[in-house]
Amino acid sequence: MNKPLRYSRTEWRRRAAIIAFAVFAFVSYIVLISLSLYHARERELETVLTQQTSLVKVLESQADATLKKIDTVLLSVQQKLTGTPANLRPAPSVMNQILASHLALIGESQSLRVADAQGRFIYDASGVLHSATISDRKYFLRNRADPNGELIISEPLFARITHNWVVTVSRRINDDKGGFAGLIQAAVRAEFFENFYESLNLGKSYSVTLVDGKSRMLARFPAKEDQLGKPIKSPLLRDFMASGANDTQYTTISAVDNVERSYMVRKVGPYPLYLIIGHTKSDQLSAWHQQLVWSIVGIVVLGGVLLGWIIVWLRSYDSALALAGRMTSAYEVTLQRMRHLAGHDPLTDLPNRALLEERMATALADTKGRRADLVLMFIDLDHFKDINDTLGHAVGDKLLVQVAERLRQGLTDQDTISRQGGDEFAVLLRGYANLTQVAETAQRLIDELDPPFEVNGHELRVTASIGISVYPQDGPDIVTLLKNADTAMYQAKAEGGRAFHFFTEEMNARVLNRVTLDKNLHSALEHQEFVLLYQPQVDGASGQITGVEALIRWHHPQQGEISPAQFIPAAEESGIINGIGDWVLNQACFQTRRWLDLGLPELTMAVNISAVQLRQPDFVDKVMATLRQYGLPAEYLELEITESALIRDTQRIVRILNELRKQGVRLSVDDFGTGYSSLAYLKNLPFDKIKIDQSFIRGIPEREDDAAITEVIIGIAKSLKMELIAEGVETKEQSAFLLQHHCQQMQGFFFGKPMPAAEIEQRLRQSVEACPVQ
Numbered sequence: 079m080n081k082p083l084r085y086s087r088t089e090w091r092r093r094a095a096i097i098a099f100a101v102f103a104f105v106s107y108i109v110l111i112s113l114s115l116y117h118a119r120e121r122e123l124e125t126v127l128t129q130q131t132s133l134v135k136v137l138e139s140q141a142d143a144t145l146k147k148i149d150t151v152l153l154s155v156q157q158k159l160t161g162t163p164a165n166l167r168p169a170p171s172v173m174n175q176i177l178a179s180h181l182a183l184i185g186e187s188q189s190l191r192v193a194d195a196q197g198r199f200i201y202d203a204s205g206v207l208h209s210a211t212i213s214d215r216k217y218f219l220r221n222r223a224d225p226n227g228e229l230i231i232s233e234p235l236f237a238r239i240t241h242n243w244v245v246t247v248s249r250r251i252n253d254d255k256g257g258f259a260g261l262i263q264a265a266v267r268a269e270f271f272e273n274f275y276e277s278l279n280l281g282k283s284y285s286v287t288l289v290d291g292k293s294r295m296l297a298r299f300p301a302k303e304d305q306l307g308k309p310i311k312s313p314l315l316r317d318f319m320a321s322g323a324n325d326t327q328y329t330t331i332s333a334v335d336n337v338e339r340s341y342m343v344r345k346v347g348p349y350p351l352y353l354i355i356g357h358t359k360s361d362q363l364s365a366w367h368q369q370l371v372w373s374i375v376g377i378v379v380l381g382g383v384l385l386g387w388i389i390v391w392l393r394s395y396d397s398a399l400a401l402a403g404r405m406t407s408a409y410e411v412t413l414q415r416m417r418h419l420a421g422h423d424p425l426t427d428l429p430n431r432a433l434l435e436e437r438m439a440t441a442l443a444d445t446k447g448r449r450a451d452l453v454l455m456f457i458d459l460d461h462f463k464d465i466n467d468t469l470g471h472a473v474g475d476k477l478l479v480q481v482a483e484r485l486r487q488g489l490t491d492q493d494t495i496s497r498q499g500g501d502e503f504a505v506l507l508r509g510y511a512n513l514t515q516v517a518e519t520a521q522r523l524i525d526e527l528d529p530p531f532e533v534n535g536h537e538l539r540v541t542a543s544i545g546i547s548v549y550p551q552d553g554p555d556i557v558t559l560l561k562n563a564d565t566a567m568y569q570a571k572a573e574g575g576r577a578f579h580f581f582t583e584e585m586n587a588r589v590l591n592r593v594t595l596d597k598n599l600h601s602a603l604e605h606q607e608f609v610l611l612y613q614p615q616v617d618g619a620s621g622q623i624t625g626v627e628a629l630i631r632w633h634h635p636q637q638g639e640i641s642p643a644q645f646i647p648a649a650e651e652s653g654i655i656n657g658i659g660d661w662v663l664n665q666a667c668f669q670t671r672r673w674l675d676l677g678l679p680e681l682t683m684a685v686n687i688s689a690v691q692l693r694q695p696d697f698v699d700k701v702m703a704t705l706r707q708y709g710l711p712a713e714y715l716e717l718e719i720t721e722s723a724l725i726r727d728t729q730r731i732v733r734i735l736n737e738l739r740k741q742g743v744r745l746s747v748d749d750f751g752t753g754y755s756s757l758a759y760l761k762n763l764p765f766d767k768i769k770i771d772q773s774f775i776r777g778i779p780e781r782e783d784d785a786a787i788t789e790v791i792i793g794i795a796k797s798l799k800m801e802l803i804a805e806g807v808e809t810k811e812q813s814a815f816l817l818q819h820h821c822q823q824m825q826g827f828f829f830g831k832p833m834p835a836a837e838i839e840q841r842l843r844q845s846v847e848a849c850p851v852q
């Protein structure tokens with residue numbers, strides 16, 4: 079009979095300590111895993127939140143911009159008709175045509191009509207006057223009661239003429255005594271917004287709803303026709319609107335379709351409209367749920383290992399110890415390997431599609447609502463199948479490993495290259511400066527594969543075709559971007575392979591041209607191929623030169639003269655505009671100084687400044703340093719800035735403009751009327767002068783719409799007490815029309831084309847001789 083084992087007290091203590099340690103290790107592991115799960119969950123929720131925030135901001139600014147554009151048109155018509163007695167109103171044939179040309183500027187609106195004080199339509203952009211009246215509509219009554227003529231946005235209405243859901247945007251028109259003379263109204267279709275939301279390919283997880291200040295539904299994705307115009311019965315939404323705040327977020331069960339979602343709500347600019355972006359709760363944590371399952375598996379495996387270890391150890395302390403050590407490290411290695419395999423391709427060891435998607439999600443989250451510089455490339459090897467078919471899969475696999483290594487070498491640490499399967503790879507590029515740089519990377523990857531590969535004694539050559547899609551214009555998520563990059567890749571193959579192709583044809587052509595142009599522009603600056611011409615700006619009545627506009631020309635050694643309209647946009651995209659702009663500013667100040675030194679009449683030097691130049695942190699210092707260099711007082715320099723330059727980074731640009739104005743530099747809005755044209759911004763910016771765009775001058779005096787717009791712009795400049803110049807004046811009739819409407823300053827071929835400095839000098843001398851100083 080076996081004698082029962084008797085352990086010493088020390089031995090018992092040692093055993094108890096080891097069991098306690100094992101239990102402690104197990105519990106610690108569970109705590110660590112739980113913490114990591116907790117953080118992963120938080121991260122995933124944050125990613126979803128960031129994506130939702132970006133989306134709500136983008137859609138809010140789209141709605142805001144739409145309303146601002148429509149309002150500019152309403153303001154223009156309001157200004158035209160206000161103060162006109164009923165008997166002096168323009169004939170319907172004239173006014174309907176003006177409305178039609180205004181309506182063409184706002185494709186979002188289905189109609190543009192003017193009603194009289196009784197609510198009867200008196201003008202219609204369609205040319206047809208409908209008998210329906212609007213005197214009972216609430217927006218009509220609100221306009222009648224509001225003497226200030228503010229913008230009024232209606233509740234959702236079922237249109238009486240077009241029989242669809244619309245929202246009307248209107249402004250009151252006053253008669254010559256300030257009384258109510260009617261209103262001008264545009265009607266935006268609910269489908270306009272719904273089609274836009276649908277075009278974003280948001281997928282099933284998202285809902286987008288546009289509501290008015292009384293939570294009535296104006297538009298929705300996915301569409302809910304039967305709910306349009308009805309209020310959404312959500313106490314949370316109601317409380318938020320009552321609070322007067324601009325944005326909020328909450329989770330609730332939708333009153334529209336009973337689905338639980340996290341919602342983000344944002345007010346649309348200054349308007350009584352709200353955008354609500356919902357994200358289905360059940361879709362938010364799908365990746366995390368997978369991680370949870372794997373963690374539970376890990377805990378069960380570790381528990382089993384520890385239990386086995388204790389049992390074995392109880393039998394034989396020493397051998398159990400060694401075994402446990404081996405099992406634990408084997409477990410760790412296995413766990414690590416499992417984790418690695420879950421995210422990597424076993425053949426090439428590159429990240430797999432799942433890891434690429436994870437990195438893309440992180441990259442999108444990192445952008446935190448800003449515009450992201452993200453690009454996806456889809457790479458497919460040309461004729462790789464032939465190698466597999468002739469030399470076998472083993473050779474094909476070895477070749478793929480070497481190809482993967484070369485591609486990896488052609489990228490930076492910020493980029494992620496993944497194997498999608500077969501001979502297909504995908505690359506996520508982050509933080510590129512411009513599309514030219516993307517094109518250079520694609521070409522570098524193609525070139526990396528040029529030297530032959532050596533596999534099992536075979537010298538093999540392989541080339542690649544690359545398709546490129548760009549976020550967000552080619553897709554809002556990785557699935558769409560990959561699909562579109564794949565389509566572009568086929569385009570590259572169709573062009574013979576060993577090539578790259580951007581998803582849109584337009585972008586492809588643009589980038590290829592840009593790559594060549596960029597190279598040439600750098601060399602043009604270096605080899606002094608640019609010259610400045612000067613176009614006179616004159617007093618239209620006397621013909622006296624009051625200023626000149628400096629206009630750059632590029633004398634290309636092979637292609638001859640290249641217009642700035644062709645190369646300035648490319649120079650802006652590549653950033654070389656800053657170097658070119660410095661040269662122009664320097665040359666223009668030098669020339670002005672020279673004319674002053676020659677004792678010629680004083681004039682203003684107008685220089686075009688691009689938005690890219692304005693964003694340089696040291697722009698103001700540069701301008702002031704150049705003026706100092708030539709001892710030129712600041713008021714001789716006038717910087718021409720296009721309206722479009724003010725759209726992005728507005729706050730920063732306004733600060734820069736204010737600083738320049740404070741220093742005495744003159745500022746003028748170029749191409750006025752073609753872009754943003756919001757009176758609200760113009761009122762608050764430090765501009766001295768408005769330059770009426772030549773596209774309107776071209777049509778005067780014959781075209782009634784151009785004449786009407788020109789008159790409106792002259793009125794705007796007058797009411798804002800700003801100087802005015804008309805550009806593109808080519809005929810005596812245009813000049814006469816402008817003089818008759820009190821626009822005195824003019825520029826155009828009628829007075830002189832852009833010319834070399836010597837010719838301006840000659841004209842200035844002639845004017846001195848014709849009118850000598852007494």
Ligand SMILES: Nc1nc2c(ncn2[C@@H]2O[C@H](COP(=O)(O)O[C@H]3[C@@H](O)[C@H](n4cnc5c(=O)[nH]c(N)nc54)O[C@@H]3COP(=O)(O)O)[C@@H](O)[C@H]2O)c(=O)[nH]1
Nearest residue numbers: 629630642643646662686687688748806807808825826827
């Ligand atoms: N950032 C910079 N932009 C510049 C610079 N130099 C020019 N430009 C911009 O390039 C665009 C094209 O300029 P250009 O071909 O020189 O054309 C100018 C005039 O020649 C033309 N013009 C003037 N009068 C008439 C006319 O009567 N008829 C007619 N058909 N064309 C005419 O208009 C252009 C001037 O435009 P604007 O600047 O809006 O006053 C143009 O956008 C330039 O701004 C530069 O150094 N930097």
